[in-house]
Amino acid sequence: MSNPQTTQNQTYHAILEALNHLINVVAKLRSPDGGCPWDLAQTPQTLIPYIIEEAYEVVHALRSEDQKAIVEELGDLLLQVVLQAQIAKDYGHFSLQEVAEGITEKLIRRHPHVFSDVTVENSEEVRQNWERIKAEEKGETQEMAQLLSRKLDRYHRTLPPLMASSKISVKAAKAGFEWENVEGVWDKFSEELTEFKESLETDDKSHQQAELGDLLFTIINLARWYDLDASEALSGTNERFIQRLSKMEKIADRPLNDYALEDLEKLWQQAKKQLNQ
Incomplete structure (x- = not known):
């Protein structure tokens, strides 16, 4: 043995x-x-x-x-x-x-509860200890570490934009930055969409970018209200687009860039129908 x-x-x-x-x-x-x-x-x-x-x-x-x-x-x-x-x-x-x-x-x-003599009752106490020790390492007081702006800035600096926005939206809502109902979010979406359209009538790219960002952030808030994951949703759309494009290439008898737009649309619908079967 x-x-x-x-x-x-x-x-x-x-x-x-x-x-x-x-x-x-x-x-x-x-x-x-x-x-x-x-x-x-x-x-x-x-x-x-x-x-x-x-x-x-x-x-x-x-x-x-x-x-x-x-x-x-x-x-x-x-x-x-x-x-x-x-x-x-x-x-x-x-x-x-x-x-x-x-x-x-x-x-x-x-992990003092594993490598030292600290006792914890559950994973929430583990998380609290982690945050306290982390703050001490950075020379911050617990009060400073708990500032909402610091937490949100950390997401902004370390995560991809879409994921960061989702986390920022959740944390801000928990802190009270929230609409009373989903209708308020839809109103905000309409407002931001109008402002984005208006910005496109100007030559100010920075303004257009800002308004596009506001619109996207509102969509992420809508996703949160409906308990949807914006990153997962976009990833799924990307995957479906590629699958349909691949199916179009199999159906087509020549390179896709040789087709007129209306013919590409027919191929797209044909590919979509086949994939849905």
Whole structure:
């Protein structure tokens, strides 16, 4: 019978060996001596779009529950972490070791009920402790950390705009920034739509952008009132559009850009009908 401790140690060793191999591969790619020109040309800033893209691909894989895809996409996201750390090391800023040590220390510090003698009754107390410790780390008082503007600014700075708006809408509503009924939201939608249309009659792009943003934010508030997820809704629309376009390409006997608009509409309706069957 195998020893559980021995098996666990072997597993840890295999994981560390795999991680070390990845680190060495990335270091080789970044090496001025025989490395990859593309990898050598990257900076922390040029890799930002890839971090966002890979994170979303992980989310997509998780939703699909395709275990093979999850493994692949988590690997791609892990690559971005290792690559960022390698570039920082090349610049003499920090290393992957500091990244790992930092998050480990943070987890231990913010879970005193696990790693110390603090007692909690439920997950809400865990959350409260987390927020208190986090505020202390940042040199904030609990009163400062609880300011609504600080919370909303954090969403604005760290989340994609649509997701940030949804969270801002929920938090603001809980704080009292709310309509008495859904009719008030619809009135606001009509008001913002009118203002957006009026802005399009001007040459002021910044004003047009502002009015478009106001309109989108109102739509997100409508979604909240009807208990709908704006991000999920838009993601579904994107997926349906691509599916219909793919079906059109299968139906068509030539490239789509060779068709007149009215013929494209017929193909669109045909594709939509087939997909709905």
